[in-house]
Amino acid sequence: MAGPTEYKPTIVGFLCNWCCYGGADLCGVSRYQYPPYLRVIRLMCSGRVDLAFIFRAFASAADGVFIGGCHLNDCHYNPEGNYDALGNTLMAKRILKHLGVNPERLRLEWVSAGEGIRFAEVMNDFSNKVKSLGRFGSSEGIDRAELKSRLEAATQLVPYVKLVERERLRVPVRTEEGYQKFFGSEEFNDLFNELILDKLAMSRIMSFLRLKPVSAGELSEGLGLNPCEVAKHLDDLAGEGLISFDENRICVATR
Amino acid sequence: MVNDRFGDVMVVGAGISGIQAALDLASSGFRVYLVEKKPTIGGKMSQLDKTFPTNDCSMCIESPKFIECDRHPNIEILTYTEVSAVEGSAGNFKVTLTRKPRYIDEDKCTGCTTCTEYCPVKVPDPFNQELSLSKAVHIYFAQAVPLVSYIDESCLFLKDKTCSICEGVCENDAIDFGQTPEKMEVKVGAVVLAPGYEVFDPKLRGDYGYGTFRNVVTSLDFERLLCATGPHEGHILRPSDKKHPHKVAWIHCVGSRQVIPGGNTYCSAVCCSYTQKQVILAKDHVPDMQAAIFHNDIRSYGKDFERFYQRAEKLPGVRFIRSYVSIGREIPESKNVTIRYATTDDGVKEEEFELVVLSVGLSPPADSREIASKFGIELDAHGFCWTNPTNPIESSRAGIFVSGAFQGPRDIPEAVVTASAAGALSAQLLKSRRGRLSRERVYPAEKDVSQEAAKVGVFVCRCGANIGRVVDVPALVEYSRTLGNVVHAEESLFACATNTAKAISDTIRDKGLNRVVVAACTPRTHEPLFRDTLREAGVNQYFFDMANVREHCSWVHSKEPEAATQKAKDIVRMSVARSALLEPLQEFSLPVNKVxxxxxxxxxxxxxxxxxxxxxxxxxxxxxxxxxxxxxxxxxxxxxxxxxxxxxxxxxxxxxxxxxxxxxxxxxxxxxxxxxxxxxxxxxxxxxxxxxxxxxxxxxxxAEEYKPREYLYGNDARVMTYLELEDRISKRDEALMGSQSMVMIQCVGCRQQDRNYCSRICCSGAVKNALQLKRVNAQMEICVLFRDMRTYGFREDYYREAAGNGVKFVRYEPQDKPSVEAGEAGLRVCVTDPVLRKKLTLDADYVALAAAVVPxxxxxxxxxxxxxxxxxxxxxxxxxxxxxxxxxxxxxxxxxxxxxxxxxxxxxxxxxxxxxxxxxxxxxKDTVVASGSVCEVNEKLCVSCGACITACTYGAIDFRDTPRGKKARINPVLCKGDGLCNAKCPTGAVFLKHYTDAEVFSQIEAALAESTVN
Structure with missing residues (x-):
């Protein structure tokens, strides 16, 4: 075996066809250089980037995820999909943080098709950032398999998040400040805790139990959750018939 | 061969301008003959390495147009053909053509180049500016259209019948020494004349030692030296010893702006920017290169040219020196060349350079007089085509339109614009004939592969050296073969060359491929071409994916070949994974409202x-x-x-x-x-x-005229903008016309940090107004304070006229702008003359400002x-x-x-x-084709939440009643394919075809497949 090689991160990039992908092309045409970490997936609009794409990329141990769209109000499409990208990114960062993933591993930037140099600058900066964070999981101090299972639980929850976003988490003002303000607000924080965190915990409990039946204590330890919280969720899950308890109070997933 | 042919328009000259005119006309219902005297279409643009100000690869952007012409059912390409006479009148021309013998049967030649291999006669290669050798029988360049050989007069058989080896080795019997010049007549309604230009030849007068000193080359020679398909595969090697030059000089205005016999008085309009391009590219090839650019005014008058100039100027080791020069001598041992130039500090200096590049100008076509007499058109004083002042596309003969550089020196976008314009005017002349002779393209029937397993073919492009120099292409091909579903992988020099595209079609058919991945450049420019290639092979065009290993890999990681190769492998792996999941999609037609x-x-x-x-x-x-x-x-x-x-x-x-x-x-x-x-x-x-x-x-x-805040404008009625001045001149304003003196100040509000562009028209504006004033009041003292006089093209002649009429031109530096003070008697303007290094004080009755043009x-x-x-x-x-x-x-x-x-x-x-x-x-057209990549609904999964309907502001989604309740329904005509609804749908019922969750997940997994191993 060769000695330890230099750490080269992998960044999965979702680039919109009309602006950021064009910017990346122009960057190439102009021969601006950046580190070879990025792996590009071309989409027509940054608003096509599903929360599930982000979680899947991290679950597959991406060291960074990059989303590149048109500048706000310059989206090629009428519905201004880059606002969706902004909302999704802020939501994903919040969930990632809760899962123990450094949210700085996810970055959203606006790059126009004429901004080859800007694409290089953004890539150089983000590449350095991701590199400084080290391999996925290392700066988090959490085992990768554990992170993967947490991310899978989050992926399970995506349909639910989409529903909740539509019904309860609508952003009132469609500007960049409006989004930042809303996602940083107390109101959002409360709604997030109330609507998403509990579900996320339950989703994680279910994933854990599907692997093997364990006790409430083991659950709380394995998932790093507060025992009271675990007890409450177990009650709810049992109420919905998703789990049952055997004679030794070991929890078993029924579905 | 039939000698009586009938068409709508004949386009003469198949450079980029002629190609564009032909494509526009052919696509709007006219049958076009595209005639070119060279053995291939492409013109000068095909010889360029890159194009300013973006440094796009010239051949890469032009060659897809070759293929488009070649495949277009309404374009007949006649190469190696010249016009001998044009009879008749607008709407009804009879053009007599002469086809030179290629000594090759075009229908039989496959472009295999075996003949070239065996041919014993080495001749200087005209495509490479004679800097390298080719053979007496060869293909003009790798992407030529038609892709067939031709035999030139150096052939031994043609000379004295001593060799006919090419005949023996050609397996298709394509060699035909019996060919003779062939005359043919074509009837057309209009002619678009696009013969282009000639590069100024400094050899004629022995300018700057060209032709004598080996290390003095022209800019077009240098263009070939830079190019991956050039004489040294893109290594810049100087002629004398084939070594990398580390000290290079460029000399501007060679053959331009010269009032001497054999020179051209006008400005060639493109040389400043192309020189900057060459400097940037040369520095990219040889980073420690020292470059000196000897220039007159820097004419960065086009869109983004100013920034391009700044980019070149800021490079380390690059000096822009404003000075006339003369060539000194060639140093016998080193073959270096010395240049003498004037400096403001040290007087005349002599400096040694390892290579000298002459930025040569654009001359009219060598045979422009002949063209004029054959076509019955007038030339202007410079030997370019005379055009109607109110309609620069019209020549002096009705029905003959002009496009491109034959109108006068210009850059590529203007050649393209005038081509589309010539197309529009030809169409106007022939409007009643539209659609009568045109034909539709026919593709083979599409094969149903729904029952087959995925069989992926991977085609890796070297793009000359653009990819191949950085990415290990053979290793990438080898690697591709190991990937799941891949049944075929190969490399090519240029995947977009006509023969390669055809070979890909053949391979698809022969190997029964049902998915194709091309690892080359960006899908934003080349996807349509390769999709078309799939259609040619009878495969649905959506079974195609492009792996961008150039813009996103070799060009941005050019210093890290190993990492770039690894990344290229990852990119191909992602594409292959995705391609296996692709589905055939049908495009549909939408009506076109003709308003x-x-x-x-x-x-x-x-x-x-x-x-x-x-x-x-x-x-x-x-x-x-x-x-x-x-x-x-x-x-x-x-x-x-x-x-x-x-x-x-x-x-x-x-x-x-x-x-x-x-x-x-x-x-x-x-x-x-x-x-x-x-x-x-x-x-x-x-x-x-x-x-x-x-x-x-x-x-x-x-656009609008900037309202200056500078130079007392608005505070003193004697300070005005050029438009205001023009108005007063036209009204013969007595006070103004009778005044003693005027100072004009250039670059007011632009070429500065907040407006970092040149307004293009103001230098000519100053000259225009100065000449008008002088005509009325010859005694008037007029002084123009400028940074660079940008009277590009023929406008240069008027600049010279103004100077000759006593208009003074004083240069100023941007960091030391002039100042204007109001006095009792008049205005006082102070400016530092950078040559004299002296503050000048000018008294003026009026001051006119070249206010910027703003959006x-x-x-x-x-x-x-x-x-x-x-x-x-x-x-x-x-x-x-x-x-x-x-x-x-x-x-x-x-x-x-x-x-x-x-x-x-x-x-x-x-x-x-x-x-x-x-x-x-x-x-x-009555219809326009819309993409097949639109959304669809899986009704079983739809929970009728309406999220998709809210997401779509195109109104493409509504509910329809079904036995199982309301379900979302997509109107594909209105769907724009952004996929926002897909991202909002909680159940995955709505999905965007060609960008489905499964397809994206496969790319994500493939991107990370290797890294998880570590």
């Missing part, structure tokens, strides 16, 4: 509306002011002497009188929706709001409504600076006039015809 909305009623808007109307296409011309005319209302004469007001009132009259043009003045656009072929725009005018339905839109919103106030709003981008300077951003100068990336929307960038009136007129010509390619 056009022209936004802006200046010269640009009126000219395009009128061009469309003359061909029977209705338009709405909306203008925000209460009368038509735009900024031209404030102009009175051009540098060349055109009476602008007379021209304008004539144009206005024609527009108002035309029944197919609906003029709406005092108009504002309030809303726009729809898509190519079917837009709806809401226009508010005089209290009335109406919805206009249209199929195309032309944005011609113009018009409503640009941002218009851009937003039509979803088109603006450049960093606020002008509209075309789809491609070089090859799509009047198109937007958004289909069905076109651009012309100063909305795109400041320009002269004649340039605006050309561009307006060009925009109309491009719009005609759309309007002449």
């Amino acid at each position: 056009t909305l022209v936004i802006g009623g200046g010269v640009a808007g009126m000219t395009s509306a009128l061009t469309l109307a003359e061909q029977g296409f209705e338009s709405y011309l909306v203008e925000k002011a209460s009368e038509l005319g735009g900024i031209a209302r404030r102009m009175h004469y051009t540098l060349e002497g055109l009476d602008v007001q007379a021209f304008l009132s004539d144009l206005r009259k024609k527009v108002y009188r035309h029944p197919l043009i609906h003029v709406i003045t005092d108009a504002t656009l309030t809303h726009a929706s729809g898509y190519v072929g079917n837009f709806i725009t809401q226009v508010k005018a005089k209290g009335r709001v109406r919805d206009i339905k249209h199929g195309a839109a032309i944005i011609a919103t113009g 018009s106030a409503g640009s941002e709003e218009t851009a937003r409504l039509f979803k088109v981008p603006l450049s960093p300077d606020g002008f509209f951003q075309e789809a491609h600076v070089k090859l799509r100068p009047v198109d937007f990336a958004a289909e069905g929307v076109f651009l012309c006039g100063t909305a795109q960038y400041p320009k002269h009136l004649t340039e605006t007129i050309s561009q307006a015809y060009g925009a109309a010509g491009r719009a005609l390619t759309l309007l002449s």
Whole structure:
């Protein structure tokens, strides 16, 4: 075996066809250089980037995820999909943080098709950032398999998040400040805790139990959750018939 | 062969301009003969390495057009063919052509190059500027169209019948020494003349030692040296010893701006920028290279040229030196060459260089007199084509139109614009014939592969050395073979060359491939070409994926070949994974509304509306002011002497009188929706709001004159802008005309940090107004304070005339701008002359300011409504600076006039015809094809939450009642394929075809497949 090689991160990039992908092309045409970490997936609009794409990329141990769209109000499409990208990114960062993933591993930037140099600058900066964070999981101090299972639980929850976003988490003002303000607000924080965190915990409990039946204590330890919280969720899950308890109070997933 | 042929238009000269004219005409229902005297189409652009100001690979952007021409059913290409006579008149020309013998049967030659291999005669390669050798039988260049050999006169058989080895080795019996010059007659209704230009030949006068000193080359020679397909595979090696030069000089204005016998008096318009390009590229090849550029004025007058200049200037080891030079001597041992030049500090210096590049100008075609007599057209004083001052596309003979550099020196985008314009005018002449001779393209029937397992073919492009020099292509091909579902992998020198595209089609058929991955450049430019290649092979075009290993890999990681190769493997792996999941999709036709909305009623808007109307296409011309005319209302004469007001009132009259043009003045656009072929725009005018339905839109919103805050403007009535000056001159303002002195100050409000561009027209504006003043009052003292005089092209002659008439020109440095003070008697202007290094004080009765041209106030709003981008300077951003100068990336929307960038009136007129010509390619069709990548609903999964309906502002989704309740339904005609609904759908019921969750997940997994191992 060769000695330890230099750490080269992998960044999965979702680039919109009309602006950021064009910017990346122009960057190439102009021969601006950046580190070879990025792996590009071309989409027509940054608003096509599903929360599930982000979680899947991290679950597959991406060291960074990059989303590149048109500048706000310059989206090629009428519905201004880059606002969706902004909302999704802020939501994903919040969930990632809760899962123990450094949210700085996810970055959203606006790059126009004429901004080859800007694409290089953004890539150089983000590449350095991701590199400084080290391999996925290392700066988090959490085992990768554990992170993967947490991310899978989050992926399970995506349909639910989409529903909740539509019904309860609508952003009132469609500007960049409006989004930042809303996602940083107390109101959002409360709604997030109330609507998403509990579900996320339950989703994680279910994933854990599907692997093997364990006790409430083991659950709380394995998932790093507060025992009271675990007890409450177990009650709810049992109420919905998703789990049952055997004679030794070991929890078993029924579905 | 049939000697009687019939077509609509003959395009003579198949450089980029001729190619564009042919494509536009062929796509709008006309049958075109494309005639070229060289053995291939392509012209000068094919010899260039890169293009300024983006450094796009020249061949890479041009060659897809070769293939388009080659495949177009309405274009007949005749290469190695010259026109001998043109008889008849507009609408009914008889053109006699002579085909030179290639000694190759074009139908039999496969382009295999075996003959070249065996041919014993080595000859200098004309494509490589004779810097390398080729054979007496060879293909002109790798991407040639037609891709067949030709035999030149150095052939031994042709000389004395001593060798016929090529005949023996050709397995297809394509060699035919029996060929003789062949005459043929073609009947056409119109001719587009696009013979291009000749590069100035410094050998004729022995300028700067060219032809004597081996290490003095021309810029076109250097272009080949830079190029991956050049004599040394892109290594810059100097002629004498084939070593990398580390100290290189460029000399500007060789053969341009010279009033000496054998020189050209005009400015060649392109050399400043192409020199900067060569410096940037050379520094990229040899980073420690020292470069010196000896220049006169730096003429960075085009869009983004100023930034390009700054980029070159800021490179380490690059010196821009403003000085005339003379060549010293060749040093016998080293073959280095010395240059003598003047400096402000040390007087005359002599410096040694390892290589000297002459930035040669553009001359008229060598045979321009012959062309003139054959075609019966007039030439101008310089030997270029004479054109009508109010319509620069018209020659002196009706029915013969001119495009490209034969009109005078110009860069590629202008050659393309004038080509589209010539197309529009030919179409106008022949409007009744549209569609009569045209044919549709026929593809083989599509194979049903739904029951087959995925069989992926991977084609890796070297792109000359663009990819191959960085990425280990053979290793990438080997690696591709190991990937799942891949049954075939191979490399090619240029995947986009005509023969390669055809070979890919053949391989698809032979190997039974049902998925294709091409690892090459960006899908944004080349996907259409390869999709077409799949269609040619009878495979659905959506079974294609492009792995971008050039723009996103070899070009951005050029210093890390190993990492770039690894990344290229990852990119191909992602593409292969994705391709296995791709599904066949069908495109569908949408009707085209034949009405056009022209936004802006200046010269640009009126000219395009009128061009469309003359061909029977209705338009709405909306203008925000209460009368038509735009900024031209404030102009009175051009540098060349055109009476602008007379021209304008004539144009206005024609527009108002035309029944197919609906003029709406005092108009504002309030809303726009729809898509190519079917837009709806809401226009508010005089209290009335109406919805206009249209199929195309032309944005011609113009520009404005900057209101200066500098130089006492607004505080002192004696300080005015050029438009104000022009107005007063035209009114023969007595005080002004009788005054003693005037100072003109250039670059007011531009070429500075907040407006980092050149306004292009003001240097000519200064000269124009100075000449007018001098004509009336020869005693008047006029002094022009400038930074660089940018009287590009033929405008240079007027600059010289002004200087000859006593107009003084004093240069100033941007960091030491002139100052203006008001005195009792007059104005006092102070300026530092950088040559004399002295403060000059000038007393002036008046001061005129070259106020910048700035984007018009409503640009941002218009851009937003039509979803088109603006450049960093606020002008509209075309789809491609070089090859799509009047198109937007958004289909069905076109651009012309100063909305795109400041320009002269004649340039605006050309561009307006060009925009109309491009719009005609759309309007002449009844339907337009819409992408198959649209959304669909899996009703079983739909929970009728309505999230998708809210996400789609195109109104493409609604509910329909089903036995199992309401379900979302997509109208594919309205769906734009953004996929926002897909991202919002909680159950995955709505999905965007070609970008499905499964396809994206496969790419994510493939991207990370290797890294998880570590």
